[in-house]
Structures are given as structure tokens and as C-alpha cells.
Amino acid sequence: MTRTIYILNGPNLNLLGKREPEIYGHETLDDVAAACAAIGAEAGLEVRLLQSNWEGQIVDWIHEAREKAAGIIINPAALTHTSVAVLDALNTFEGPVIEVHISQVHKREPFRHHSYVSKRADAVMAGFGVQGYALAMRHMGAILG
Ligand code: DQA
DSSP, X not given: OOOEEEEEEOTTGGGTTTSOHHHHOSOOHHHHHHHHHXXXXXXXXXXXXXXXXXXXXXXXXXXXXXXXXXXEEEEOGGGGGTOHHHHHHHTTOOSOEEEEESSOGGGSOGGGSOOSGGGTOSXXXXXXXXXXXXXXXXXXXXXXX
């Protein structure tokens, strides 16, 4: 059985650390990858962190995860609020799915309050900053044993 966790990131998250740091902080996606890899190592889980600005690429990675991942942690970014395609792809995945938002989306604009992905996610993190990814990884370790 695979012990890999896919950590998928949607549009604009390549600019994490530079983009609106007052909302998203100063840490980069590389920092997130390093922190999650360290937590994964403790639990015997490998991490594959990916980011794309393209919806279809995220869908393709979710399909790939069907064969190659034990769980998915996903920050769909703006696709959270728009993408039935990402939801449908996640519905084809059988393992645990954790949705992560760096910011507390429910405190922000009303268009950020609805998530298509939450219809599938087994757990949702919002407002923990980039630490949300680390907390999600710890949870993956706990549930995957
Ligand atoms: C986000 C919240 C989304 O509303 C936004 O479009 C993002 C990032 C977050 O991590 O807080 O790009 O998913």
C-alpha cells in the first residue's frame, strides 16, 4: 500500500510568502513542503507537494493520486469556490481528503464562504496559517496509522 500523501495547491499559491503577506504570511510553499516532509517522516509517510495555476492540472493530479496516494491534502485556493471539476475528481478518490485554507475564509468576503470541495473533504482547516498543512499532515499520520 502506498504511503504517499499528495499536497495539492491551486492558483496563486506559487506566490505564497510574497502574495498578500498580511493575509497569507511570509512562509513559502517550499517551507510548507519541508515542514510536512519532516512530519511525514515521523509517521512513515512520504510527501509530494504540487502547485498549479491550472484547474485541469489539479484534476489530473487527483486522478494520479487514485493510484499513487494514500491521502490528499488540498488547498484549492480560488478553485475552492468555483470548481465542480475539482469536486468531481475528489469524489473519485477513495482515501482521506483534508481541505486546508491558510486564511479564515469565513471571516472574509461572502464569495469565500462556500466551498465545493467541502462536499467531499473529510476535514477542513481554515485560519491556522501555513500551520494548517502541518496539522493536516499530523492528522493523516494518526488516521493512516
Ligand atoms: C485560500 C483562500 C481562498 O479564498 C483564496 O482564493 C486563496 C487561498 C487560503 O488558503 O486561505 O487563494 O484557499
